[in-house]
Amino acid sequence: MIGSDYVLEAHNIYHTAEVDGKGCFNGSGNSALVLKGVNLIVHSGEVMAILGSKGSGKRALLDVISRRAEGSTRGQVLLNGAPLSKGLFQQRCAYVTQNNSFIPGLTISQTLHYTPTILSGYLKSSKVRQVLADLALSQVAHKRVEHLNLSEKRRLSIGIQLVRDPVMLLLDEPTQGLDPLSAYLLISILSNSAKKTGCGILLSLEKPRSDVFPFLDRALFLCLGGVVYSGSTRAMLEYFHGIGFPCPQLENPLMYYLCLSTVDRRSRDRFLESSQQIEALVERFSRETPLPEAPVNSLGTGKVPLAYGKPGELKVWALLYLKLLASTFSCGVVGLKSLILRLFLLPLAMSLMWLFYSNVGNDSHGFFSKNGMILNIIGLSYGCGILTTISLYPCWRKRFFEDYPEGLYSGATMLIAYNALSIPFAFISAAIAACVIYPLVLDPQTPDGISFTYLLVSLWSSFTFAEQLCVLFLLVVKSPFNAAIAVTYILVICISLASGTVRSYKGLLPWLQDNTKGTHTRYVSSLLHSVAFSQKTNCTPTASVICPKATDFLHERLGRADPDETIDVAASCAFAIGFVAFNMLLYLFPMPRFIRRKYID
Structure with missing residues (x-):
């Protein structure tokens, strides 16, 4: 549990990213402005939804906050008033992407237990049990990951990050592909976890349902990189009503204002009309609701979460090795294979x-x-x-x-x-x-x-x-x-x-x-x-029988009658061990962009 209040802020974020890249290494070179003056603020224990249609910049905003974005970025991302660098994000925050895989043969409990954290022993076991209970996974804790349904996989991927006790948790479309009941369960679990642990949560949603509205403390509506609204969900209805867009009764406010923030592409006239309307909404919001001044707190004054941080390299190696052993000797098809x-x-x-x-x-x-x-x-x-x-x-x-x-x-x-x-x-x-x-x-x-x-x-x-x-x-x-x-x-x-x-x-x-x-x-x-x-050959030479010699055969095939066995043994082992060392050296270098994209996509 986080013992201090944390505030995550983004001030005037502009981000230019490469689009439609077709080059093998660097893409085609085309770029576009995908975020335009985005501002947001999230406190500990709050859940903020980033809402927008496809291509609105939701993932780009999460990537900018997590320092994973590629391209040119302007603006400030602050955690308690201090610049949120990549190293600081890795130590104190977490990001759950849509691409999550698990090691087959392991159970849910084992997957969480072998997650690298600074905790160990009883403290880590207690944390794992707590996360299993919070994510409603206790009943399936011994279920192998290859047999999980989509909802359980999503909750497990979230649990892998929660077991490290982050102060801010980012999630990219966590409800995508889930049925309505599973989506409701997931959002309610995240809300309860935020209130219980004090973790701030930012999640992107493309098609929010009305039943998740009560679990959201803040909302950010994006359209083509611009902010239509950013703030409390309680003040959202009042704000839109005040600018002439009241939400009709029995309508889902999230979907209603999401549609309001979406470009209508059904015809050219509608496209132009909706684009002009959205530009007016973005300009009005930026003019009427300036973001408060950033606090000047420092992260170096004791506000460090007890459990979160980066474990040592030796400890991570030990956990990876134990995970390999557990997967290899697991009972089931995977272990047998x-x-x-x-x-x-x-x-x-x-x-x-x-x-x-x-x-x-x-x-x-x-x-x-x-x-x-x-x-x-x-x-x-x-x-x-x-x-x-x-x-x-x-x-x-x-x-x-x-x-x-x-x-x-x-x-x-x-x-x-x-x-x-x-x-x-x-x-x-x-x-x-x-x-x-x-x-x-x-x-x-x-x-x-x-x-x-x-x-x-x-x-x-x-x-x-x-x-x-x-x-x-x-x-x-x-x-x-x-x-x-x-x-x-x-x-x-x-x-x-x-x-x-x-x-x-x-x-x-x-x-x-x-x-x-x-x-x-x-x-x-x-x-x-x-x-x-x-x-030696068992052949006995006679006048009519000529016994073949192994030395002659070896000279014919290998060019020498007596192979140098000592050199051959050393060279054979050197090639195998040398490639082991070469691969480890190769993996020490930063991964090139085209390789990272290959496995992310």
Whole structure:
């Protein structure tokens, strides 16, 4: 609960934004004035509705207040008289957008509990229980997020912000798509929460119903960026009556004055007439109702909410990691799918090799069979890494891009948490797969620990390399399917040129042979060849029988008879670990505008 009174003000806001952007990076360059001299004031515990038709500037105003707007902005946004910077908004306010996704497999209670806050232990558990009760979610607290209806999803997205105890809460069209009863319930819940906690609430509405009117303390009517009215809902009827627009009996005042503030586009004459009327209303309101002087209070005098703030990076990482664990080990389809993909997909893929390579010998035909087996091992390891990543990572990527404007954690923190789970799982999966495939590669009667380690390194590094390459592409490619196609295309080229299985190195041009040294496939293939061809042939040479030599075959396929296993192991691991570090470094940089828009839209 907020212990002090807070006042949010906007003074003479003008905002120019880009419209109809079609460029890949910077749009078409067209811009328009979307906010024109907007003024508003909201106190703690009040609910203010921003009303207007589509294109009136409601979302732009919320973006300006939350410091997320792109474009040129003039005017002042103040919190208790102090300029509301982006950092201050992230620390003390919250914004619930229409684009909210949740991590599948988690329950409502878990989703709230794993929300990063400065609270922990009993205090956080108490806060979560309070939010569940305030949002009428206590009865469905253990319901998984993938089974929620639209009303429950909206309330949960609001709860994620309320559990952090903000002093001001902004909501973009929270009732859109809801049935009348659910919309009434949501607005009444927000009103009760504002009165109970002292949080100021600003919400935009496009089609307000009459039954929500009693829950609104203030209203702001926008039309094409101009303010038709801004102030108390109690004074609204008197104001419009005084300027010659009384609300008829049995009419919804919100909708009546919203229609009054909307341009009529049914004909050219009506368009001109309504535009002139709205311009007159905007001018009259700005002339007759000047906004009071801004207070000169300072936020540095103890008026800091007890619970709200930004938690430390280490604490956020721990919460993300626990959320990953909870999602992975959740009871249900999502948890089962995650465990199968992370633990058992690679061993199952390797077990298919028994159907084709259970009788591989050491003759010349057997050499080519082992060569084909190595091709399949590399291809299946890459494929399992791609399939696992595009199935499990996109939901975390989407959640990150939604959390990114709040500044709670960086992309590197998210990737560290993700890799802290995925890399150990990949190692366990590779160890199981190595046990499955080992009898096909080497004689199980004479176990060799070093060869098994090489096989394990090959499988793990291939799986992890493909996984990290997918993570890289999923940073800029929205569709997981398209990212998988791009990664597959790159890896197929690497296998064709650098594995020595599709064709020998001797058939490549010299510059292509040199370029293969910069691929992961070359080293992992060399490592697998050294393991597969380490056994001596059982062939006994005679006058009529010439026994093939593994060294001759390796020289023909790889250009060298004895692969340098130490270098191959180091290079295979370096490619996998190097891509992990590279992705974390890449996610440290600010997200480009065209990437942010891709996931917001």
